[in-house]
Every structure is written in C-alpha cells, then in structure tokens.
Amino acid sequence: MEMDIDDASQLKGEEEKEKGKPIVVLLVGAPASGKSTFCESVMQASSRPWVRICQDTINNGKAGTKPQCLKSATISLKEGKSVFIDRCNLNKEQRVDFVKLGGPQVEVHAVVLDLPAKLCISRIAKRTGHEGNLQGGKAAAVVNRMLQTKELPKLSEGFSRIMFCQGETDVQTALNTYTALGPSDTLPHGCFGQKDPNAKTQLGIMKFLKRPHETNSQDSTCSQFTDGKGPCSKAQETVSSLSGTASQKIKVSEDPAVNSISQNDNDVPTLAFPSISTADFRFDLEKASNIIVEKVEQFMDKLGNTRLVLVDLTQRSKILSLVRAKAAQKNMDSKRFFTFVGDITQLHSKGGLHCDVIANAANWRLKPGGGGVNAAIFDAGGPALESATKNLAKSLLPGNALVVPLPSTSPLYSREKVTHVIHVLGPNMNPHRPNCLDNDYIKGCKILEDAYSSLFEGFLSIAKTKVKFPNRSSQGTQSELSVPDNKTEGILRNHFSHSEQETENCKNYESDRSKKCTKSENAVVVVGCKEQDLVSPLSGAASDETKAGENPAAGSISQHDDVPTLAFPSISTAGFQFDLEKASTIIVDKVEEFMDKLGNARLVLVDLSNRSEILSLVRAKAAQKNIDSKRFFTYVGDITRLYSEGGLRCNVIANATNWRLKAGGGGVNSAIFDAGGPDLEAMTKNQASSLLPGEAVVVPLPSTSPLYTREGVTHVIHVLGPNMNPERPNCLDGDYIKGCKILQDAYSSLFEKFLSIANTQVKIPKISGKSIPSEPSLPEEKIKGTLTKSWSPWVQALYKIAMQPEKYKNEVLEASDDVVVLNDMYPKAKKHLLVLARFEGLDCLADARKEHIQTLKTLHAVGLKWAEKFLHEDASLVFRLGYHSVPSMRQLHLHVISQDFESKHLKNKKHWNSFNTDFFRDSLDVIEEVNDMGKAILEDEKLLSLELRCHRCRSVHPNMPRLKSHISNCQAPFPAALNGRLVLVQSNSASDP
DNA sequence: GTTCTAGAAC
DNA sequence: GTTCTAGAAC
The missing domain is CATH 3.40.50 (Rossmann fold)
Structure with a gap:
C-alpha cells in the first residue's frame, strides 16, 4: 500500500486559508507533568507570539479562577497572540469553556502530558516553591485522585488537533512541533501520538496486526485520522496500533514509572x-x-x-x-x-x-x-x-x-x-x-x-x-x-x-x-512495564531527549539535600534468600514505625536493578500506606556511588554484611567494603569482630575513605539479617517466624543507629530549643551561604576536620587549639601535609588579614616543625611551605610538601603548576605581605595552565609523563628565587674542611 | 593504535 | 579535589 500523500500541496492550501490564526493550546496533565516547562520552553524559542495563562499565578502571582483565565485568554487572542492554557484540564468539563474560545479565527489544540503518575509524584515531592504549591507527601494522594477522574481529550470536544505525550520522547516531539511553529504556520489537524486501540491499521504489511476487537473507548479519532492533513498522522497511527488497550489500562492502574521511550x-x-x-x-x-x-x-x-x-x-x-x-x-x-x-x-x-x-x-x-x-x-x-x-x-x-x-x-x-x-x-x-x-x-x-x-x-x-x-x-x-x-x-x-x-x-x-x-x-x-518500572527519574533510560527538554525530572532528587539520609539495601533478600513478599512488608512496617522519629531525615531503599522485585513491592506497599515519599523512597543505583553517579547524597549507608564483618562474599557487602577501602575494614574491626543476626553496628568512616571523599558518606552501618539460604551459615531452615522477628530487629537496629547519627550530625537544622551541648556550634548559615550552596562534600572536608578534629582521630596527626595537621589525602610528593587553621571564617588565603597574622605564623611554625621531623627521617628531602592562591577546599590550609614530587597522585598540569608557579605562595612571603600590606598577593588561576617547567632546571616538558620522568633525575640546584624558602638539611658545609 | 590532555561531571 | 572520557596529539 502506498503511503505517499501529497502533503506539500495540502499544507500550502491550508496555510493560505488560515494564515495568522492564533491558537489556543490546552495543556492537559497532572501537576508536575511538565506543563509549565513545556510552555516556557516553547515560548523561549518560538517566533510566534505566545502568552501562557497559568491559573496558579494569574491572580498577581497567586492562584486565580477559571473565569480569570478565560478573560485573559480572550484578550490575548484578540491581540493576535496564541495562548497556552496552563492548568490541569484533566477532564472534559474543565476543558469545555476553553474549547469555546475557538472559532473560525481561532484553533484549539490540546497537548496531553500523559506521563506516569509516579513521575509526577516524585517531581512534586522533590520540588519546592513551585507556583502550584502542591508539595510534600500529600502529592501522591492528590495526583492519584486527580488522575482517577482523568478523561483524555477527544477531537469531538472541539479540538482541531491533539498531541498525546506518554513519554519524554513524545514530549520532545510536541515541543519541537510547537517551537517550530512560526507566526503564520499551521499544524495538521487530528490526533497524534495516541496509543489508540481503535486506530485502524491498514497499511501494507501491518494489516495483520490489526486489533481484533473494537471496544469503542474513544470516539472517532480514527476517522479523523484519515482526514488528517499531515503525513505523520498516518504513520503514527500505524506505530501506535501495536500495543493499544493493554498499555493504557496498565497506565491508569499501575502507573508505570519514568520512561522516556514509550x-x-x-x-x-x-x-x-x-x-x-x-x-x-x-x-x-x-x-x-x-x-x-x-x-x-x-x-x-x-x-x-x-x-x-x-x-x-x-x-x-x-x-x-x-x-x-x-x-x-x-x-x-x-x-x-x-x-x-x-x-x-x-x-x-x-x-x-x-x-x-x-x-x-x-x-x-x-x-x-x-x-x-x-x-x-x-x-x-x-x-x-x-x-x-x-x-x-x-x-x-x-x-x-x-x-x-x-x-x-x-x-x-x-x-x-x-x-x-x-x-x-x-x-x-x-x-x-x-x-x-x-x-x-x-x-x-x-x-x-x-x-x-x-x-x-x-x-x-x-x-x-x-x-x-x-x-x-x-x-x-x-x-x-x-x-x-x-x-x-x-x-x-x-x-x-x-x-x-x-x-x-x-x-x-x-x-x-x-x-x-x-x-x-x-x-x-x-x-x-515491570522492566521500565524505574523508581525515580534519576535512573531513567538515558535518552538524550530527556535533557533536551529541560526536563524537571532530572533534578527531581533535590540538589539542596543536606538532609541526613540513610541509604540501605534490602536486608537478607539477596544472598540470604529471604522471602521478598515478607521482607517488603517488614521494610514498610519498620519505616512507618520510625517515620515519626525521623525529623527531616530520609530513608532510601536502594537496589541495583530497575527490575528489582523488592523495590517494586516496597514501593507499592509504601504507596498504599501513603508514606511520605519525600522521606522514604526507593532508588535504583549502586549504593557505593549514589552521589557520584546518581547525585543522591546519603551521609549514611547500610551494608548487608556477614556475621564476621568481613569483606568479600559478593553482593552489597563486597561492593561496600571495596568502595570503603582498607580504612573501612580497619574501622570496622575496631568496632566489632562479629555481628549477630538482627544486630547493626555503626562504623564512622575515616575521611581518607573513598566513600567519604567521593560520596560524602560519613558512616557505614553494618547490618546482619536472618539467613534463609541453606548454603550459608546459620540458616533458619524456612522458619519464618524466627526469620521475620530477626529481620524486624535488624531494621530496628539499623534505623535506630541511623537516628543516633542523624541526631548528632551537625547538619540537622536544629529544632528550636533542642541544642546538642557536646557539639561546637557550627555556623550553619556560613555553610549554607558563601561556600556551600550545593557544593560537593569534599569542599567541606577540611573545614569539618578543622572544626571537629576529635571526630577524625584516624587521620589527624596533630591537633591544638590553633591548628590541625594531617596528611594530604592525595599527596603530590613523598611527603605532603596540610596544616589547617582552626580559625572560623578563614576559608582561604584571600581572607587572611592582619588579625590573622598570628594564625599564619602558627601555621608556619607547625609546618616547619613537621618538615624538620621528616628531615630527621630522610635528610635528602627538601620542603616548601606555602598556600594555593585559590584553593579548592574550604578552610585555610598550609601545604608542607617535599620537592621530589614523586607521587602517583601528581597527574596533571594543574597539579604541577599549583605547586611550581607563583600560584603557590610561600608561607614566609605571605606572612610578610599580610604584615606589610594587610593582605597576601594572590595569583591568577591562569598560571595553572602554563607550560610544564622543571622546578629545578626550569626546562620545559611536553607532558606530564615526560616531566615526571625528567624530575626524577634532575639534579640541578634549585633556582635562586627559592632561596630562603626551602626547608632542607643544610649541606654539610659545616663539616667541610 | 596508543597516549595524553582538557573539560565536564560529580 | 577526583574521575571519566572524547578528542587531540603522537
């Protein structure tokens, strides 16, 4: 069968006939389905004059009424502007008055953002300050209720064109369509993108796939189709015909989640x-x-x-x-x-x-x-x-x-x-x-x-x-x-x-x-559906359309989540083969039980796969119980890379461990011990040598652990659940009475331990009056203010150590009232220390003023002491003490670094130049400058991209490997410019004859 | 085909 | 600050 349609000529006729007609586009969709974003995206790029009429804001920024919207729309249309009606418009009744805006001079279209409820709910749960003002845990209930009465628009209501979007790809298509619509362009009439069971398939080879029964749930879309003007109406009809009703039913009842590919x-x-x-x-x-x-x-x-x-x-x-x-x-x-x-x-x-x-x-x-x-x-x-x-x-x-x-x-x-x-x-x-x-x-x-x-x-x-x-x-x-x-x-x-x-x-x-x-x-x-049943938009299919559409989904895990968060795997359901149904019930029950005590802390159940059965079970049950999805949700991803790969910040993660608390054994336990590195292993050993089923143990993570630096995880809680796997030790042999009890205990211990951490963590915005005496009061405003915003955890690492060195006993080499000394986490030379000022508000060299002169001197003195200590151990070393003009980490810190630069962590030009150009400010010079001029001279970051020069003979090298190979041999004396700035064992001139 | 860098993402 | 990786350089 031929598909050729002379669309060009048809469109031309159409254009001439309808040149310059304004359009009313009704957005149809649940809250957070992306209606506003859609309008804004189109308006930003469109050459057609558009007006967005949003009922949530029409009343001087506040919610208004339908008549207000209608009035405003009428005015805009008279001015020749096209209009977006940005309200839910979910049923026929809500739409009918707007459809009446149409007439011989005005077309009325609908764009249906028929996205999974789950997606909308999760977006709402995460967003704040949106115009619609529908936030928090009620979102799920509201959206679900709204969607229950949802009636998809039909051409028979009076629309000349309807676009159905059931995934990000569809949304993008619609966006493109309307964005490209110039002031005098028109669009073909008809329904587009609908997965309509009635659509007649008649083209070529596809005729055998025609739907066998006609249930008549939608009226007349198909006949209008054949009247459709554009070539794509036919094409889309054909595509959609494959999987009609079934999917629609599921959409309504089960809300398959995020899915950018329809x-x-x-x-x-x-x-x-x-x-x-x-x-x-x-x-x-x-x-x-x-x-x-x-x-x-x-x-x-x-x-x-x-x-x-x-x-x-x-x-x-x-x-x-x-x-x-x-x-x-x-x-x-x-x-x-x-x-x-x-x-x-x-x-x-x-x-x-x-x-x-x-x-x-x-x-x-x-x-x-x-x-x-x-x-x-x-x-x-x-x-x-x-x-x-x-x-x-x-x-x-x-x-x-x-x-x-x-x-x-x-x-x-x-x-x-x-x-x-x-x-x-x-x-x-x-x-x-x-x-x-x-x-x-x-x-x-x-x-x-x-x-x-x-x-x-x-x-x-x-x-x-x-x-x-x-x-x-x-x-x-x-x-x-x-x-x-x-x-x-x-x-x-x-x-x-x-x-x-x-x-x-x-x-x-x-x-x-x-x-x-x-x-x-x-x-x-x-x-x-199951396979697609992703939890959160974060884990969605990596379709690029997602990005292009400036899709709010991508940010649906809020960026400003300084909230204490526990990420935990499902305990006992993997290697220990605990029944998933029972386990999911226990998880939801236990979460519910702890909900009241959580404050603003969050619990996140994590699993690796989209298809995780335990996640879907828990999700379903949590939804049933209407549990606040802001404080408890599920997440698909690697629990050891939640921040770096998922952008989800969890300061505490739980580990489904073994009774010996040993690394290995596969699964989460292996992954977490792997990611935590030797530090985690050592710290764990310090805390306990074994664990009983139903128990949990908290291990504070040293700041040297990659989990800490990369993921911002401060604690790991090891949990041991009941074992139902006969091939593992202590199998309960199908005794689920005992098993459930133990699993409940395990979650109780886990959540209790988490709460105890959350309560002592500085980050909890303290509920008024309830102060925690043992903690130094950290200026939360400061963290929230200049330096943090949504910065990565590592930026704060030194600051945290400076403020509470007692929490980091493992890595702190020395601490006094004024300074904290520790090894640089990624030393760029054989010896590389940091001396931190414990002075609040001294974030970097730029902050240093006269009143800090004593602090600067103390830093220098302590740095010098350590350099000398190292020189005792190895007289061949040479040290420099100094600051980076523009540091990467908060809290003024003095580098004490040996000039061998022999380190696998010294990897790139920036590393090199940050220690070997004027970007590196020698401590003595800094003290002098602050003393004389009230502040230190700072050099530009441009210096970091200078050519690679040997710090001894000043020769230039094409790349880092070559430079490193050169400096490993270069014996040239240090340039005269460094006179007085190097700390070294005096050459044995004294003993020379 | 491999090595290395630079820029983005985190 | 690191990690990742595309693209440049070799």
Missing part, C-alpha cells in the same frame, strides 16, 4: 544503528549527519511501522545533535526515527529500549576488536556472533552491509532480545586506517550513502519477515518474499529457523482474534 512501541521492529564512519573513520560529522537524515527520510515510507534509532554513547555526541536538529527541521516523525544515548549493546537491559536489530560499524575483515562499536558489539555478541558472521562472509566492501541472524546462544539475543546484527562498512577518512579515501568526500559521501542504503534495506528485509504472514508456512513465506540478495536469503532462512515461536504467535493473531490475542498482548506489555 514502551508501547517496544514491540515494533526496531533498528538501532551507530553513526557509520564518523568515529574511527573520521568522516566529517556535518556531511555524515546530512546523509543519515536524507537516507532515513528516503526509507521512511518503506518502513511501515518499524523504527530507526541512531545511537551514540554520550549525551554530548555531536552527531546525535546534528542529526536531531536536521530531522526536526525536516519534521521527521520522531516516533519512527529518533536518537538515543546509550550503549548499543545494552539498549534493552540498560536503556529499556527494545531493538531487535542492531547495526555494527564493522571493519572490512569483519573481525572483532579495534575498539569502538565494533569491539563492543562483538564482545557483547560473544563467540556465537563471531562464528555466525564468519559463516556468512569473510570480508565486507565499503558501502555494503551484511545481515547476520544472531544465534539464540548469543548474550545479545538472550539479554537484549536482539535477533540480528547488521555489519556495515562505511568509507574511511582516517589515513591511519586501511583504504583511506584521502579526503575525497565525493567518493566518501557516495559510499556512506550506499552503506546506509544497504543497512536500511537489510533491516527492511528482516522486518518484513518479522511481520509474520500468519497463515503461511515459513517456506511459503520465503518464496514470496522479495529477497535482496543471496546473502540475505540464507539469512532469512536462518531467521525462520529460530523464530518458530513468533510464527506461532502470528497464527494466533490470524486465527484467534478474541481473547487469546488480547491476553498475550497484555502479557507482553506487563513485562515491559
């Missing part, structure tokens, strides 16, 4: 492909992006409901942005072609994007290795892919593609549900690689075009066979297919050999159109 589309044949030739082969990105977009466009019509996805590893991928921009310009259907940031070998498992075919940017020998995508795909595909490839061809010419069906033994098949890999060889522009085209872009472009053509044709040939022609045997099908070439023919045969199941399913479609089919579709969607 999961409804995940049954659709999809090709994920890397940009060909632009990495190692160094093809010009601009040209490559043009070719990609053109080729995709050319194939668009033949694709049916299949999808093409350009994949790259990083958000910053230039080729992705170029392609996105160009595709948007061409108004390409972003449902059938989009970009995706992620690992092409883990799209399903990590990204939640199901692609049954992936392309490989191969080399001409079709061999693994070589880095990049090729190495990754061969790695992931395993030997099975290698041999399957070898069986089909030994080499590939530039511009060609080879379709390889994946044996079901390949991990890519089992884990990622990839059925085929298509190797593609593009042109090479890299002189260091074979067959370089030597910048001949005429040839190069031709070859790259051919490469994409071959790739897409190969994919189509697969897609066609996948859209099972149900009532035919595989043999029959084969003979009827137009097979592109011999290779593919062989491949197709292979494909059928491992897809009997699929063929079977197709028969169901054809022969049994009633319940069986529905059921199986439901099942499919449920599975997809």
